Amino acid sequence: MSRFPSFSRSIGVTLLCCLCVSVSFADDWNQWMGPTRDGVYREAGIADSIPEGGLPIRWRVPVFGGYAGPAVVGDRVYLMDYERTKGEMIETPDARPEQEGFERVRCFDANTGNQVWEHKYAVNYKISYPAGPRATPTVIDGVVVTLGAQGDLIALNASNGEMMWQVNLPKTFNAKTPIWGFAAHPLVTDSMVVTMVGGDDQAAVAFDRATGKVLWKSVSSSDAGYCPPSLIQAGGTQQLLIWHPDAVASLDPATGKPYWTEPLKPDYGMSIAQPMREGDHLFVTGIENKSMMLQLASDRPAVTKLWDSEPKTSISCSTMTPVIHDGLIFGCDESLGAVVCAKVSDGQRLWHNWLPVRPDNQRRLSAGNAFITRHAPSGRYLLFGETGLLTLAEMTAEGFRSLGQMQVVEPTQTAFGRKVIWSHPAYARQTAFIRNDKELVAVDLSSSK
Template sequence: MRLSNISFAIVSLFLCQFVVVPVILDTRWATTAYGEDWPQWMGPQRDNRWRESGLLKQFPEAGPPVVWRAPVAGGYSGPAVAGPHVFVTDYVTKDKIEDENFDRKTLTGIERVWCLDRKTGESVWMHSYPVKYDISYPAGPRCTPLVDETRVYTLGAEGHLHCFEKNTGKVLWQLHLPTHYNTKTPLWGYAAHPLIDGDRLICLAGGEGSHAVALNKFDGKEVWRALTSSQQGYVPPLTIHAAGTRQLILLHPDAMESVSPVDGSSYWRVPYKADYGSIIMTPVHVGDRIYAGGFNNRNLMVQLNEKSPAAETLWQDEKKTALSAVNVQPFVEDGVMYGFDQSGWMHGVDFKTGKRLWESTAPIAGGRPGNSATAFIIKQVPPDDKDRDQERFWMFNERGELLIAKLTPEGFQEIDRAAVIQPTNSAYGREVVWSAPAWSNGHIFLRNDQECICIDLRAK
């Protein structure tokens, strides 16, 4: 394993002046053969595919070069990259942060939204607002900023929804979801990444008849509200096209449901039961099937009707089957689903049947992994057919390591790995970093509870 040189600035949580730490002399920003933004959670098409070529095949002996480091405070939210900017959110508090599952912790502090210069990491603008936390795992916001044209949307851990002018940080509108919809923040905070659908911003709000809401993305006014669930849940909304109909898939602790993304009217409902209200992953849609898996083997495979917007359960709650995904979105490739189970093991799974093809602890620890061990998975997909030999998987694990790998029905094959950022948070008695990276123009953008960094992954 090759280790990059990791140095960390000691930054006061209430630092007024934003200081960028330069770490290399060469900061040229020539693009790769092809590059695109990463403007939201899971990328531009929300599919965890990095459409890029001209990248490293293995890491340099000293590790991949760090372009810049910028100080941030606590948070699980990943960065978003759009045009010349990087957006990231954090939480500043003087209170002691204790990460004990199922226990709400009360803290006082401020949430911040940062806009950084993509090339240098310097602050372009910052917006802050006071927030009292009363959630489990209170380190900071969960949701990746969402960039759409000239606007950027952020959703804080206690349900503070903002729309900013992207270039200036001017607040265009804001809404506090728990107050507006007369509900309480879920145990683990607001964590379902919002979705843009046309002129609508779709969010999980919670409350009676308002599990999901669509807001006019320009002014924040409500377009529709739909569904009621016993608990709000944490699953990001998903749009699909099936039976000639665009459908919005909403998975909550009581059911998987399909509604119209235009007006919220119901298409179908399949019962589901989540333990402790804990269902996090976005349902995976492949062909005529949708899969979801949650805490304690609460899995569900649904078959879609090909002629009309309807669905039925194929199998459910099968032990040692498929994945009980907790923190990581599974990835499906050629009929095989790759991902991490609640146990921390990585599995390759036959998508249709849920049969486990193989398991491995190598991506994270090599030994027995910890509960909910996490590694984020994306696939590099070169846009030009002549570069197909560059296809590979990239993974970022909770230990702060970046991996290059092959994933096949036969197993996990590591090509290389490098330590790139320190795990500064904690979970289940171990140090972790639980934040999904952004991948854009030959670079990876990462954050922990101390800094946001940019690393150059281009082949030289």
């Protein structure tokens, strides 16, 4: 049990460093949605607009398929892809085509794009939308933790790719693979790895980071879902938040003991978006108006429901996690298919805009998507849309103002009868790192052109 106090200290120090570090220093993007998983980019010195001809490209390198975004630490970029050797690519929601191939964890030089090392292992796919891995690598203290689409949870040495340990979730826990594969980006601390598994008393499972030994298993769920676990400090208590296909729950991160549970069942088991917090408000969102705002208690780990979404209110997200700032929620509503701004207080929609999603569209677009990142030093937003366009914009309660767009990659996947790309970028070293199923691209964001 001696490891758990250090776990708490590590998270506290991490949060303190994120608050105190000067934005003039380079900011690693060591995991999905950034260092604190809040979708905020804190590095200064980026361009205040995107010119008509686009921003400079630092480099492009070929990769294979995958939805997993890149992670960046120092001068290294980490990415997963899938090298298919047999099987037909069928991209429909209910099909599970059989594929043979190799998942790869790859490390690149951030300056040149040259590959530094690769860890490759055979894995056969039987999931819907089988382009490749879903979960972004998490890199902490020289350890890379990855989760493959068929449930291979792996810890590697970040400097050379040597394997520390590997656990296959379906085999180890007799867990079923979700139809769209394992996708919940693992949460990594100084001592633990927490991921979603699914099943009786094992919705979430914690592993020793050094050995892969199971530390605890907690609560029951119909399957793993797709939402990553996250940490918050509320009610004088550190809480581990999970959202599985049946409910949102708060756990003691040291033991897995439940603090509170709030039922929320999204259609098709699509618990995807991470619950997002501002102050004492916690927003949880899923498709088909399955969204709610909770209020975190100040004196204990508990919540009160403030409101539920209704048609044409709030934001029902599908494949992206919204960003919350200054009492406003910015996200892509899956029925509109547009970027929507809504109020934290009551879910009232203030405006919507299709430009960052699909500029030529002005009508409802099923599951239209853009990944949103707030640039803290400028207050502007970077949006990466499903057609491969990167947009810089100002977004306030008054509306949306574009500061330029550029085509970075071509959409290489197919969904709802159109070409899309569903991969969250990384922002670090005054660079946007963006991938599709063919290439990884480094875009120069610096203001000194």
